Amino acid sequence: MKKLIYIPALLLLAACSNKPKDKKAELADLQKQQSEINNKIAKLQAEIGTPDVVTEVNVAEVKTGPFVNYVQIQGKIDAQDNVTAYSIVPGTITNIYVRVGEHVTKGQLLVQLDNSVVRQNIAQAEAKANLSQQLYQRQKALWDQKIGTEVQFLQAQTTLQADKKALSAAREQANQFRIVAPISGSIDQMDLKLGQAVQPGQPGNGIRIVNADILKVKADVPESYAGSVRTGNNVKIVIPDAQDSLTTKVTFAAKAIDPTSRSFAVEIKLPARKNLRPNMTAILKIADYAKTSTITVPVKALQHSEDGDYVYINANGVAKRTVVKAGSTYGGQTEILSGLKAGDQLITNGVEDIEDGDKIKVAATAN
Known part of the structure; x- marks a missing residue:
């Protein structure tokens, strides 16, 4: 009875000891197969080569053209002739011959004093x-x-x-006991009354006359532009409230710098326009730098590094990194002083995804 019980126990132990051995063999067999597959993959890759990664980009042909850089500042419209007429001596008003809004001519009698x-x-x-x-x-x-x-x-x-x-x-x-018009224009302000005693130059004792037919724009330009903004520069003027704009030239640029504001004054004469009034806000875009023929590139195409600025050009389907020297930037365009020539195929979109020597596919070409 003891012998019959013992034999199955031995068989059970033998079966348990063989099981791990089969898994090890299976693992070794799989590893061998994996090694053989890897070797075959490596051999096939060596025979057919690794497929190239091609990046899709947009390209624009480099051309020469005009480039203008503008200084944008805010100014206001003022009358060329905007004066206040006063009496020369103190006195009492006996007659007033004009009203607010009335047009007067130079030398016309406005007020008589006693x-x-x-x-x-x-x-x-x-x-x-x-x-x-x-x-x-x-x-x-x-x-x-x-x-x-x-x-x-x-x-x-x-x-x-x-x-x-x-x-x-x-x-x-x-x-001297009269107030006369020093200029021709319209009476813009007058607070005088009959019997009023007036004093020369005292506020409220004069008549303001404005010649709105001759207007100008006045503005203060920062000192940093003193070397580039001068009399004769082209300027674009936008008057938002009048929904009007025009292109003209700087009439006057002051030589002295204001020590407080660190700026200098400029003036631009305006043509006669009925929709313009003194003290209107004007936006000035003064051309401080201009070239009739130069190369410009979109700002987004220009890349920066510690070694300097660069762009990518299309060299027969390959991205070529080209070092450039950048100049002024305005309106989303940067002037290129050196490094590019007319006819180069500049990569404009997709530059963030490529490196020098990458193969590229041109998705669109801009003229």
Whole structure:
């Protein structure tokens, strides 16, 4: 009975000891097969070669053309003639001859001040001058007849001249009691009233006259552009509120730099336009650098590295890295000073995915 129980136990132990041995053999067999497959793959790859990775890109032909760099600043429209007329002497207003909005001409009488005292002085000076005139004529008639002395004639002549000058001075003084238009234009502001006492140059005591037919744009340009922005530069002016624009030239560029703002003033005369008014905002684009023929590339095509700037060009289906020297940039275009020539096939899109020597496929070519 003991012998029958023992034998199956031995058989069971033998079966358990053989099982791991079969798995090891199976693993070794698989590893051998894997090695043989890898060798076959390597052999086939060596025979047919590794397939090239081709990147799809866009290409544009390099051409020469004009390039302009602009300085963009904000300015405002001002009248060429924008003045405030004041009285020369203090006085009381007796007459006002104009109204706000009315057009006046240079020298026109606008306001009269009380000059009654001066008029009395004029009347006295006129009477004295008339008397001196009569005495002079009589003395001259006598002198012509060789009657009297030369001294008497000269005294009469001198007295007449002095009285005439006194009369002229009195009349000139009377003119100071008036406010006249120094320029032709429209009355833009006036707060004067009859009976009001006015003082020369005091705020609220004058009449502002604006000649809106002659306008200009005024702006301040940063000091950094002092070497490139000057009188005669082309400028594009945009007036947003008037929905208007024009191209003209810088009329005036100041030589001195303002020590506070570190800028210098520029002015541009504007043609007569009814839709433009003083103090309107104007956007100025001043051309500070221009070339009639140069090479430019899109900003996105230009790459940067520690060694400098570069681009990729299409060299018979292969990306060729080309070092360039970049200049000014404006409007999404960068001027290329050296490194490219007309006719080169510049890669414009897909430059981030390629390296020097990569094979490429041209998806689109821009003229």
